[in-house]
Amino acid sequence: MSRSEGRAYTLDPVTFEVLKNAYVNTVDQMAEQILRTCHSFVIYARDFSSALCDLQGDTIMQGTQDIAVHVGTLHYTAKAVLDAFEGDINPGDVFAINDPYLGGTHFNDVRIIRPIFVGDEVIAYAQSNGHWADVGGSVPGSFDVNAKEHFAEGLRIPPVRLWDGGKYLDDVVRMISSNSRAPSDIEGDLHAQAEATRIAEQEILRLVEKYGKDTITTGFTEVQDYVERLTRQRIAELPDGTWETEDYIDYDPAIGEGLVPIRVKMTIEGDQVMYDLSGSHPAVGTFLNAGFGSAFSGIVAGTKTFFPDVPLNSGFYRAIKVDLGPEGTVVNATWPTAVTGFCSGPYEKIMNSIFELWSNVMPERAIACSFNLEYLLVGGRDTRRPESPYFMWYDWMVGGWGGRNGRDGSNATAPIFGVGLAVQPLEGQERLSPVITTEHTIRADSGGPGEFRGGCGVEKGAILTEAEQTVMSYCCDRARSIAWGIEGGLPSLPHGVWLTRKDGDPDFLGAVFSNVDVAEGDRFTRPSAGGGGFGDPLDRDPNSVLEDVADEYVSIERALIDYGVVVELVDGDLAEYTLDLDGTERERARIRAARVGWLEEDAESVAERYRAGTLDVLDLVRHYGVILDWGSGDLLPKTTKTFREMLVRRAVPHW
Amino acid sequence: MAYRISVDTGGTFTDIVVATSDGALHIGKALTSETRAFTGIEAGLAQVASELGVGAREILAEAEVLTYGTTRATNAIVEQKTARTAFFTTAGFPEILLLREGGKPDPFRHIPFPKPYIPRHLTWEIDERVDSEGDVYRPLDEESVVRALDAAGDVGCEAVAVCLLWSILNPMHELRIGEIIRERLPSTPFTLSHELNPVVREYRRASSTAIDASLKPLMQSYVTKLEEDLREAGFSGHLLIATSYGGSWRPADIVAKPAYSVGSGPSMAPVAAVTYAETDLETDNVIVCDTGGTTFDVGLISGGSINYTAETWLGGRWVGHITGLRSVDVKSIGAGGGSIAWLDPGGLLRVGPHSAGADPGPAWYGQGGTAPTVTDAAVVLGYLEPTQFLGGRLALDVNAARSAIQTIATPLGMSVEEAASSALVVSVENIVAAIREITIAQGIDPREVAIVAGGGASGLTIGQIARELGCREVLVPRTAGALSACGAMYSDVVTEFSTAHYAETREFPVATVNDVLDDLGRRADGFLADLDDIDPPEVRKEFSVDARYRSQVWELPIDLPVERFDEQSGASDLEQAFHEQHERVFAVREEGQYLECLIWKCRAIARLASPAMAPIEDGAGTAIVSDHGEAFFRGMDFVDTPRYDGGTLPQGTEIHGPAILREPTTTVVVYPGSTLRVTGFGNYVLKIDTTTAARTERR
Numbered sequence A: 001m002s003r004s005e006g007r008a009y010t011l012d013p014v015t016f017e018v019l020k021n022a023y024v025n026t027v028d029q030m031a032e033q034i035l036r037t038c039h040s041f042v043i044y045a046r047d048f049s050s051a052l053c054d055l056q057g058d059t060i061m062q063g064t065q066d067i068a069v070h071v072g073t074l075h076y077t078a079k080a081v082l083d084a085f086e087g088d089i090n091p092g093d094v095f096a097i098n099d100p101y102l103g104g105t106h107f108n109d110v111r112i113i114r115p116i117f118v119g120d121e122v123i124a125y126a127q128s129n130g131h132w133a134d135v136g137g138s139v140p141g142s143f144d145v146n147a148k149e150h151f152a153e154g155l156r157i158p159p160v161r162l163w164d165g166g167k168y169l170d171d172v173v174r175m176i177s178s179n180s181r182a183p184s185d186i187e188g189d190l191h192a193q194a195e196a197t198r199i200a201e202q203e204i205l206r207l208v209e210k211y212g213k214d215t216i217t218t219g220f221t222e223v224q225d226y227v228e229r230l231t232r233q234r235i236a237e238l239p240d241g242t243w244e245t246e247d248y249i250d251y252d253p254a255i256g257e258g259l260v261p262i263r264v265k266m267t268i269e270g271d272q273v274m275y276d277l278s279g280s281h282p283a284v285g286t287f288l289n290a291g292f293g294s295a296f297s298g299i300v301a302g303t304k305t306f307f308p309d310v311p312l313n314s315g316f317y318r319a320i321k322v323d324l325g326p327e328g329t330v331v332n333a334t335w336p337t338a339v340t341g342f343c344s345g346p347y348e349k350i351m352n353s354i355f356e357l358w359s360n361v362m363p364e365r366a367i368a369c370s371f372n373l374e375y376l377l378v379g380g381r382d383t384r385r386p387e388s389p390y391f392m393w394y395d396w397m398v399g400g401w402g403g404r405n406g407r408d409g410s411n412a413t414a415p416i417f418g419v420g421l422a423v424q425p426l427e428g429q430e431r432l433s434p435v436i437t438t439e440h441t442i443r444a445d446s447g448g449p450g451e452f453r454g455g456c457g458v459e460k461g462a463i464l465t466e467a468e469q470t471v472m473s474y475c476c477d478r479a480r481s482i483a484w485g486i487e488g489g490l491p492s493l494p495h496g497v498w499l500t501r502k503d504g505d506p507d508f509l510g511a512v513f514s515n516v517d518v519a520e521g522d523r524f525t526r527p528s529a530g531g532g533g534f535g536d537p538l539d540r541d542p543n544s545v546l547e548d549v550a551d552e553y554v555s556i557e558r559a560l561i562d563y564g565v566v567v568e569l570v571d572g573d574l575a576e577y578t579l580d581l582d583g584t585e586r587e588r589a590r591i592r593a594a595r596v597g598w599l600e601e602d603a604e605s606v607a608e609r610y611r612a613g614t615l616d617v618l619d620l621v622r623h624y625g626v627i628l629d630w631g632s633g634d635l636l637p638k639t640t641k642t643f644r645e646m647l648v649r650r651a652v653p654h655w
Numbered sequence B: 001m002a003y004r005i006s007v008d009t010g011g012t013f014t015d016i017v018v019a020t021s022d023g024a025l026h027i028g029k030a031l032t033s034e035t036r037a038f039t040g041i042e043a044g045l046a047q048v049a050s051e052l053g054v055g056a057r058e059i060l061a062e063a064e065v066l067t068y069g070t071t072r073a074t075n076a077i078v079e080q081k082t083a084r085t086a087f088f089t090t091a092g093f094p095e096i097l098l099l100r101e102g103g104k105p106d107p108f109r110h111i112p113f114p115k116p117y118i119p120r121h122l123t124w125e126i127d128e129r130v131d132s133e134g135d136v137y138r139p140l141d142e143e144s145v146v147r148a149l150d151a152a153g154d155v156g157c158e159a160v161a162v163c164l165l166w167s168i169l170n171p172m173h174e175l176r177i178g179e180i181i182r183e184r185l186p187s188t189p190f191t192l193s194h195e196l197n198p199v200v201r202e203y204r205r206a207s208s209t210a211i212d213a214s215l216k217p218l219m220q221s222y223v224t225k226l227e228e229d230l231r232e233a234g235f236s237g238h239l240l241i242a243t244s245y246g247g248s249w250r251p252a253d254i255v256a257k258p259a260y261s262v263g264s265g266p267s268m269a270p271v272a273a274v275t276y277a278e279t280d281l282e283t284d285n286v287i288v289c290d291t292g293g294t295t296f297d298v299g300l301i302s303g304g305s306i307n308y309t310a311e312t313w314l315g316g317r318w319v320g321h322i323t324g325l326r327s328v329d330v331k332s333i334g335a336g337g338g339s340i341a342w343l344d345p346g347g348l349l350r351v352g353p354h355s356a357g358a359d360p361g362p363a364w365y366g367q368g369g370t371a372p373t374v375t376d377a378a379v380v381l382g383y384l385e386p387t388q389f390l391g392g393r394l395a396l397d398v399n400a401a402r403s404a405i406q407t408i409a410t411p412l413g414m415s416v417e418e419a420a421s422s423a424l425v426v427s428v429e430n431i432v433a434a435i436r437e438i439t440i441a442q443g444i445d446p447r448e449v450a451i452v453a454g455g456g457a458s459g460l461t462i463g464q465i466a467r468e469l470g471c472r473e474v475l476v477p478r479t480a481g482a483l484s485a486c487g488a489m490y491s492d493v494v495t496e497f498s499t500a501h502y503a504e505t506r507e508f509p510v511a512t513v514n515d516v517l518d519d520l521g522r523r524a525d526g527f528l529a530d531l532d533d534i535d536p537p538e539v540r541k542e543f544s545v546d547a548r549y550r551s552q553v554w555e556l557p558i559d560l561p562v563e564r565f566d567e568q569s570g571a572s573d574l575e576q577a578f579h580e581q582h583e584r585v586f587a588v589r590e591e592g593q594y595l596e597c598l599i600w601k602c603r604a605i606a607r608l609a610s611p612a613m614a615p616i617e618d619g620a621g622t623a624i625v626s627d628h629g630e631a632f633f634r635g636m637d638f639v640d641t642p643r644y645d646g647g648t649l650p651q652g653t654e655i656h657g658p659a660i661l662r663e664p665t666t667t668v669v670v671y672p673g674s675t676l677r678v679t680g681f682g683n684y685v686l687k688i689d690t691t692t693a694a695r696t697e698r699r
Helices: A013-037 A074-084 A170-177 A183-211 A213-236 A292-304 A314-318 A346-361 A426-432 A542-550 A556-563 A581-598 A603-612 A617-624 A637-650 B037-052 B056-062 B072-078 B142-154 B172-184 B202-232 B251-256 B264-280 B374-380 B386-392 B398-412 B416-441 B458-469 B480-489 B510-529 B572-586
Strands: A048-053 A059-062 A094-097 A109-118 A121-131 A160-164 A241-249 A260-269 A272-276 A320-323 A375-382 A390-396 A435-442 A458-464 A467-475 A497-500 A506-510 A512-518 A523-527 A566-571 A576-580 B003-009 B013-019 B025-031 B063-070 B085-090 B123-126 B136-138 B159-163 B190-192 B238-242 B286-291 B296-302 B330-333 B339-343 B349-355 B450-454 B473-476 B493-504 B538-549 B556-559 B595-607 B627-633 B637-645 B654-656 B659-662 B667-670 B675-678 B684-687
Touching: A013 A048, A013 A059, A013 A121, A013 A183, A013 A213, A013 B349, A013 B416, A013 B572, A048 A074, A048 A183, A059 A074, A059 A213, A059 A314, A074 A094, A074 A109, A074 A121, A074 A292, A094 A183, A109 A183, A121 A183, A121 A213, A160 A170, A160 A183, A170 A183, A183 A213, A213 A272, A213 A314, A241 A346, A260 A346, A292 A314, A292 A320, A292 A346, A314 A320, A390 A426, A426 A435, A467 A497, A497 A512, A506 A512, A542 A556, A542 A566, A542 A576, A556 A566, A556 A617, A566 A581, A576 A581, A581 A617, A603 A617, B003 B037, B003 B056, B003 B264, B003 B480, B013 B037, B013 B480, B025 B037, B025 B480, B037 B056, B037 B202, B056 B063, B063 B202, B063 B264, B063 B480, B072 B202, B085 B142, B085 B202, B123 B142, B142 B172, B159 B172, B159 B202, B172 B190, B190 B202, B202 B238, B202 B251, B238 B251, B238 B264, B264 B286, B264 B296, B264 B330, B264 B450, B264 B473, B264 B480, B286 B416, B286 B458, B296 B416, B330 B416, B339 B374, B339 B398, B339 B416, B349 B416, B374 B398, B374 B416, B374 B458, B398 B416, B416 B458, B416 B627, B450 B458, B450 B480, B458 B473, B458 B667, B458 B684, B493 B510, B510 B538, B510 B595, B538 B572, B556 B572, B572 B595, B654 B659, B667 B675, B667 B684
Parallel strands: A272 A320, B003 B063, B063 B238, B085 B123, B085 B159, B159 B190, B286 B450, B450 B473, B637 B659
Antiparallel strands: A048 A059, A048 A121, A094 A109, A094 A160, A109 A121, A241 A260, A260 A272, A375 A390, A375 A467, A435 A458, A458 A523, A467 A512, A497 A506, A497 A523, A566 A576, B003 B013, B013 B025, B286 B296, B296 B330, B339 B349, B473 B684, B493 B595, B538 B556, B538 B595, B627 B637, B654 B675, B659 B667, B675 B684
């Protein structure tokens, strides 16, 4: 029995609809304000969120365009501020917090919270959360992959006051901004966010003036009840049951090679959905760990994807019950474990797992795994200017989303961590950094093969020009736990950066590293993975494969190898190709007969053929399930074993 | 007799407005022909001619200026009927039009991006590269240009769009490609990005360029044909074509930069509003509303100036195609007269964004529509009388409207009238929320401005919209039904020249910036000198710059306080102006912070002799009631409501609500507590009592 049933709504449907829209409008106005006045381009790229919270700190409404990764965490930080300052919150106060151990995400995500007073009575809190470009720590951008404790990651801000009864506390702000490599930028962002919360205050007070305080606060409660009721209704219509899956982080350097499991069990019972992550691995020796807030966020955002028209607030969270299991795991890390990389690590694994679980419940919305969030940071001194200013080239890519039931995955789209994330104009980047982008293009063959192909990723290459004291760091994952297919679909390709030193050979740096020295003339390039495929690629319509070849999404060679489709070139300039249907039938029969055997071939001999150049990385990943250190060609036996088991689970039963 | 003519060719109708020398406006409406603009003009003109008792040819022969606006370009893009266009871009970056700038509305819905404006197989990579300092990083490989041109020719490309990285800082390579195109494919039109739209951010520039090139063959023949037809029909005056910039250009200019005709129709509504506000309102801060069947367009005028934007998207923000050009800021809300009321699964009453369109249309059209629309609600409430509509030519169906509304009334447990009234409340609230968002984002408090309302259905709810916004005055022009065409009537010749030149206001390079401004000024002077034969009564230049605080992400356009900077005061006045503008728009300023200046601009304006507004007869101020009928108002139930016919009322007439005023192209509901006054020029001003702002009552 849900909480909302039997509870009378006191607002009539028209007033209620008007107020609900007014709350949405209020948080969306906060967003517009932030977009236009922020200093950090990361915030401008839409890595921010806005919320109205009630007296308990619960979320009344969250911005409709907010980045997924902040969803389900804003009520925790509101509650943390309320706890810390209970009985001492006054008109004109403004607070800040970024503490991931109190339900925040990572240190860069700084939340500014303003109480909204009617007379001397507080009725709500406005919260603006933005990703600041740098909050200190050992590397520019505050993303130290190798951090084990948060002390290396950046400044931890517990609940603090920034304005005291309208008085700006310079000393506190100086204390914060002095711990950043970009002090004036973050102070600019702080003011932009504080102003956004003021706009929310102004809007709510306007509503209070018009409708009366009681109606507005009743609306705060009822809009949460409404969302809860709506969500529970939808869940109740679904069959009860329990589904389980697991996804992996590449490895734990404290242990050695071997995929690190994150286990998600979902149970639908009546009008409630429960998630159990208690079987997950202990926290890893990098910063790819999640605190409870960000793990909860992954669960909420993953679930929300299957209820796209339900507004987001704490009412939605009430219909979801979560057991993260014991403290100290990769999904429930505690102080002082490093957690900044949660977004590339557990977060996306939780979301993709949840997508897969819901694919069982709502097969029409089924989707395979998508590419992994990735950030490449190059920071140092820009010697193009006489004063050699500090620069930070902070780059992320779009990539491919998983193939869907009945439709190919989206090409070149922002990560599931935040699908609204912007693509940075390179003309915006280049003036500020001595990095010239040399290529930014769709990567052929990056989409995981399937009856419905995974979306394509992109390749981005660059060269460092006039710079000194420069280092490069990369926050990603899935060089080994490669984006997977479902229902017989195949994986995409490994993430990872290739560095070619001036006059040197390409060197594979992997998908997580930090503080690699780079110098003038060094080139680096990386792909973003595509999505995993949906369904057996041998069932894909040969005409769709032909179209992919004409679009340069699939090469002629891989059309043959991955799809068994024989395509012949007529005129490349005119993009004209033809199909050999008989040849296709023969090739498909051959693959069908052999492929299960490939997964059982001796892994070391497969690795040897890779080193000899007779097999390439896509052959290994898609057909042999063999994972190597892609630079040295060394076999990773434990990783390969788990990866093959994964293919046997996700692909083979559907072939 | 001298006439001035303006035309707005929409997808379905062509509106034509003829001003006689006494300033009176006469409106004709005819069906649009897609391929030949003149067909609609001729038919509309015939209507006006018979009203004036002269021949259509006579009007054309004596017209001094004909301003022509069209949705031709917009429709061609939407329907994907533009030219087969090649896209030439820097090697390594063939995906600029596909990647856009990322972003996605509605993040939890998986909607793939639509296809790029020009597909990959018509994209060619040119081997060259300029860096962010404007230096050549890789020289232009002319062979790669020749190869691309040959291949583009082979696959039948009819136009070429050229957008290279950083061409705005060093256009050498783009210019050379232009020369090669002229040599090898002399009859193929092309667009160079730095000439069309010199902005930083490659996607915007590339998108403008692609759109522009793809429109060239089409607009060239369309405009040339129009001019020929007009000349043949005896027109010897000046033909001007409306632009999205809210002004008009000579045909040759629009043929050279046809991207500026995209969205030119809606951009004229604010131009009309500026003119009406000058004569009939006391404020020059105005929200312009134009209601159609499926959308409600909103524009802003602050301090008598129209608001502009560089964010015009065709097919939706982030996911469609950006025009990238600075144009009149008109935002569309999915809330027109045909918007459908429905109940969501949580039992809430919603209105729009789905619309019944024109076919089958609202239920009361009697064409088989069954979904309850906003205008069905107005029929049920007695605001719209089907017998009066379109002069009673169509058999319209009140019962159908009632049964449509009944489908929401029953589950809501309301009477049909309550449900209809609730649907209007929700529709009004949707519009109000969107207007608030638009105005507040521009730093404008809607309580301090007036509304100018156009479009046939706007008068039904505009009084309520104004009241909810706290806006005390609404002007509904008599010509509300053809607001855009009226705007074209009052438009000037306006164009803008711009140059990208980075400068900081600390250590401000006065001499260099002055050189940039001088060059812009010279180009503007040249443009204005070319208009000599039109003999504009006034020409002027306005300088501006897109600037931002140090390291801020986005720029604000700032009018320059001077035409040239002097060494003494440097950029201090500019900084001051920026602080004030930033504070006005964003409510914060960063005192002491220096500015980064990016794009310098000069706007050249040639004011044309536009018709003076014609005053109407001064009467005793008594209103003559045409007839009476019942109308339902929230909180009052059905009340006897007098109805007036617009053309019969003398100036100064005051009508107190509840009342309904009928015009041939629009109906205005005067809600209880409001007053309608007939202005000296025959327009209508609603005075709204905002102190009793409707509180939606508890059930």
